[in-house]
Amino acid sequence: MPREQEPMYKYYAFGLNLASELEIPELSDADVNGASDVSIHIEPVAIAHPTFFYLGMQICVTPGTFVMEIPDVGRFCVNEGCRISIEPNVGCDLDLLRVYLLGSIFGALFYQRNYLPLHANAIVSQGAAFAFAGRSGAGKSTLAAYFQKRGFDVLSDDVCAILFEKSGGCFCQAGLRRLKLRADSLSAIGHDAGKFPKIAENLDKFNVPMGGPMPRGAFALKRIYVLSGTASSASHRMERLEGADAMNAVLSNLYRRRFGELSNPTRMLEQAKLLVRNVEVFAAGRRWGLDRLESEGLRLERHVLAG
Numbered sequence: 438m439p440r441e442q443e444p445m446y447k448y449y450a451f452g453l454n455l456a457s458e459l460e461i462p463e464l465s466d467a468d469v470n471g472a473s474d475v476s477i478h479i480e481p482v483a484i485a486h487p488t489f490f491y492l493g494m495q496i497c498v499t500p501g502t503f504v505m506e507i508p509d510v511g512r513f514c515v516n517e518g519c520r521i522s523i524e525p526n527v528g529c530d531l532d533l534l535r536v537y538l539l540g541s542i543f544g545a546l547f548y549q550r551n552y553l554p555l556h557a558n559a560i561v562s563q564g565a566a567f568a569f570a571g572r573s574g575a576g577k578s579t580l581a582a583y584f585q586k587r588g589f590d591v592l593s594d595d596v597c598a599i600l601f602e603k604s605g606g607c608f609c610q611a612g613l614r615r616l617k618l619r620a621d622s623l624s625a626i627g628h629d630a631g632k633f634p635k636i637a638e639n640l641d642k643f644n645v646p647m648g649g650p651m652p653r654g655a656f657a658l659k660r661i662y663v664l665s666g667t668a669s670s671a672s673h674r675m676e677r678l679e680g681a682d683a684m685n686a687v688l689s690n691l692y693r694r695r696f697g698e699l700s701n702p703t704r705m706l707e708q709a710k711l712l713v714r715n716v717e718v719f720a721a722g723r724r725w726g727l728d729r730l731e732s733e734g735l736r737l738e739r740h741v742l743a744g
Contacts, residue, residue, distance in 0.1 A: 482512035518549035533637040544693035554692035566656035570690035571664035583734035608655040683718040
C-alpha cells in the first residue's frame with residue numbers, strides 16, 4: 438500500500454506542527470520542516486450513532502474519535518489527537534468552515550491531546566503568561582487589542598490551551614495570530630474596519646492580524662483574570678478567588694467544556710484542580726463600555742505589571 442502523502446501547507450500553533458491539505462491563512466507558517474503533530478485532510482467523514490445535538494451541531498463521540506456535523510458547512514472528525522478529517526458541503530463558505538475548524542474542532546483536538554483549553558486570550562509580561570477569560574462578548578479580543586497596542590506580546594485570542602508538566606507547572610504557547618473584532622471595537626482602538634476582511638460573510642467580526650514575530654516557547658501561566666462587566670461601581674474591583682470559587686470560575690470558562698466531559702471528564706477535573714493550585718485566579722470586575730476601554734485596560738495593565 439503506498440504511503441500517504443504529507444499535506445502541502447505547514448503551520449505552527451499551540452506548540453504543534455500542523456500539516457494541512459486546506460490552506461489556513463489564520464495560522465502562522467511553520468519555520469521548520471519537522472514531522473507533523475497533527476495532519477488535516479479533506480476526505481469523507483462518516484457519522485454514526487449515538488449522536489446528540491450541541492449548539493445546533495450533531496456530534497458523535499467514541500473512544501479516541503470526535504465527529505461533528507455542522508449544517509450548511511460539513512462534517513469534521515478528530516481522531517486520536519493527531520488527525521483531523523474534513524468533508525465540506527458542496528458550495529460551503531470556506532471562511533466559515535475555517536471558523537469552525539479553528540474553534541470547536543480545535544477545542545476537541547485539545548481535549549484529546551491532554552490540553553486544558555480556556556475560553557481566554559493570553560499575553561506575555563515579564564516572561565510569564567497572563568490569561569483573560571470570559572464569556573462570548575466579555576471583551577476579551579478588544580482587551581487583547583489594547584494590550585497589543587501597549588506593546589505586549591499577545592499569545593492567542595479566544596482560546597488559551599494549557600499544558601501541564603508532571604511537576605504541576607502550567608504553560609501556554611502562542612496560538613492563533615489574529616484577533617476577531619467588531620467594527621465598533623476596531624474604531625475604539627483607532628482602526629478602520631474597511632481595511633480588514635470579515636472572518637466570514639455572514640458574521641459581524643473582522644480578521645485583524647496581530648503582526649510582529651510569533652512568541653516562541655512555553656510561558657508559565659501566572660494568573661487568570663475572569664472578566665465581568667457592570668455599570669455598578671460597587672462591583673468595580675479585583676478580587677482573588679480561591680478554593681471552590683476559583684475552581685468554579687475555571688470550570689465555567691473552559692472552552693467547549695462539554696467536549697472535555699465527553700472526552701475524559703476525570704482528567705479534565707484533575708487538570709482544573711491542578712490549575713487552581715498553581716495559578717492565581719482573579720475576578721476582574723470592570724465598568725462596561727468601549728468608551729472606558731483605555732481606563733479599564735490601564736487598570737488591568739497596572740495589576741499585571743504589579744506581579
